[in-house]
Amino acid sequence: GENVEQHPSTLSVQEGDSAVIKCTYSDSASNYFPWYKQELGKGPQLIIDIRSNVGEKKDQRIAVTLNKTAKHFSLHITETQPEDSAVYFCAAIMEYGNKLVFGAGTILRVKS
Amino acid sequence: DGGITQSPKYLFRKEGQNVTLSCEQNLNHDAMYWYRQDPGQGLRLIYYSQIVNDFQKGDIAEGYSVSREKKESFPLTVTSAQKNPTAFYLCASSFFGGHTDTQYFGPGTRLTVL
Numbered sequence: 387g388e389n390v391e392q393h394p395s396t397l398s399v400q401e402g403d404s405a406v407i408k409c410t411y412s413d414s415a416s417n418y419f420p421w422y423k424q425e426l427g428k429g430p431q432l433i434i435d436i437r438s439n440v441g442e443k444k445d446q447r448i449a450v451t452l453n454k455t456a457k458h459f460s461l462h463i464t465e466t467q468p469e470d471s472a473v474y475f476c477a478a479i480m481e482y483g484n485k486l487v488f489g490a491g492t493i494l495r496v497k498s
Numbered sequence: 499d500g501g502i503t504q505s506p507k508y509l510f511r512k513e514g515q516n517v518t519l520s521c522e523q524n525l526n527h528d529a530m531y532w533y534r535q536d537p538g539q540g541l542r543l544i545y546y547s548q549i550v551n552d553f554q555k556g557d558i559a560e561g562y563s564v565s566r567e568k569k570e571s572f573p574l575t576v577t578s579a580q581k582n583p584t585a586f587y588l589c590a591s592s593f594f595g596g597h598t599d600t601q602y603f604g605p606g607t608r609l610t611v612l
Binding site: 392430486 | 502504538539540541542543546556588590598600601602603604605606608
């Protein structure tokens with residue numbers, strides 16, 4: 387069935403280090419992959435997204451890479467700061483049903 | 499959270515009672531969505547609507563109902579038929595509801611059934 391797997395479930399890094407979160411998806415027809423950041427008690431906010439016609443996209447300290455052959459995509463955060471601490475969700479559009487399917491989330495803790 | 503509002507932020511209900519969660523958007527988006535979030539799980543789609551007076555079931559629609567009488571509003575009713583209604587409920591909207599359309603989320607409503 388339609389599935390997005392996300393790893394790791396928790397990630398602790400020292401301030402200033404990089405953080406990488408990886409997701410794999412099952413539907414080879416998927417062509418849109420957003421990443422959301424959710425702070426405690428709030429709704430998710432889109433931080434970056436990538437479409438299947440590109441392999442990488444950057445926005446300041448955040449980047450996303452996509453490998454369509456292997457069906458996985460990753461979020462990279464460089465020079466992490468304490469305010470980066472949150473839950474991060476990946477998602478993929480599943481062609482069948484025309485809907486977003488979310489990963490289970492990664493709790494990122496940035497230690498100062 | 500942009501122009502999407504959800505109310506109330508916290509809601510407590512007794513078992514067996516129906517409860518309606520509000521979602522309003524002023525972004526002029528055509529499509530609206532309801533998701534459920536449980537600890538340690540990703541968001542799961544309950545219902546979505548791509549146009550006024552039309553809506554579709556998501557993956558976990560049983561025990562829920564919706565209406566879409568106005569473009570700005572997409573209320574969700576959690577009925578007594580929902581076996582485990584305690585959860586964090588999130589509403590989202592997007593411009594057209596197309597499959598590569600960015601979804602924007604509201605702040606959520608935490609429902610606790612006692």
